[in-house]
Amino acid sequence: MRAWLFPGMLRWARAWRLPLRGLGPSSLSAPRVPLAPSSSGRSGTERRSVLLSYRLLDGEEARPALVFLHGLFGSKTNFNSIAKALAQQTGRRVLTVDARNHGDSPHSPDMSYEAMSQDVQDLLTQLGLVPCVLVGHSMGGRTAMLLALQRDPAVRQFLLTNLVEVDGRFVWRVNLEALAQHVDKILAFPPRQESYPGPTLFLLGGNSQYVHPSHHSEIRRLFPQAQMQTVPNAGHWIHADCPQDFMAAIRGFLA
Secondary structure, three states, X not given: OOHHHHHHHXXXXXXXXXXXXXXXXXXXXXEEEOOOOOOEOOOOOEOOOOOXXXXXXXXXXXXXXXXXXXXXXXXXXXXXXXXXXXXXXXXXXXXXXXXXXXXXOOOOOOOOHHHHHHHHHHHHHHHOOOOEEEEEOOHHHHHHHHHHHHOOHHHOOOHHHHEEEEOOEEEEOOOHHHHHHOHHHHOOOOOOOOOOOOOEEEEEEOOOOOOOHHHHHHHHHHOOOEEEEEEOOOOOOHHHHXXXXXXXXXXXXXX
């Protein structure tokens, strides 16, 4: 799915109300990030986080947990099978999260990456999952990138899942008004001067054009230790197109 489709998708989704019988079938970044609590944005003004909906699978507490952040229009259920498999294969705790304005998480008019990053930081601190390994897809990948870049170096060592039935009709769980108002911010990335020195994996779909060669220099400026790995037969949704390759890449990154 190309980035330029999202504004049109938002307009279409806002107007869509289908009866039950009318519904037919229809780049990942993973920084290893120890996190510390933070209560303000870079401007110095307090940024209020929301209490995110999540699912936490048990595992060994001695090792950093895996934290999955979904993309635009997604939800924590996108990673159900992957989360269960990796919890069994790695023995680690695995957390899946609904971003604000998605899934079962609260709605908010603020849809900036700074706000989404703060939500995740506060949740991880609350659950005692500091440090952790962040695994973000698309919008979630950018949230993970920003969260990694915000940490002080001294402390760092599909769409249908958001439809619900109400009175025989399908309605959206996502906050479409907020997403429509912030779509330009969602499709961009906040400018940053600092870099994140820790290990980072950029997992690219061979059939996806989201990450262009022209982006590589900026990626390496922000993430000097970045590894770039391509999954040949995958598109933008690598974890759905090639789940075994996706999990193998994560296990290799953790080794």
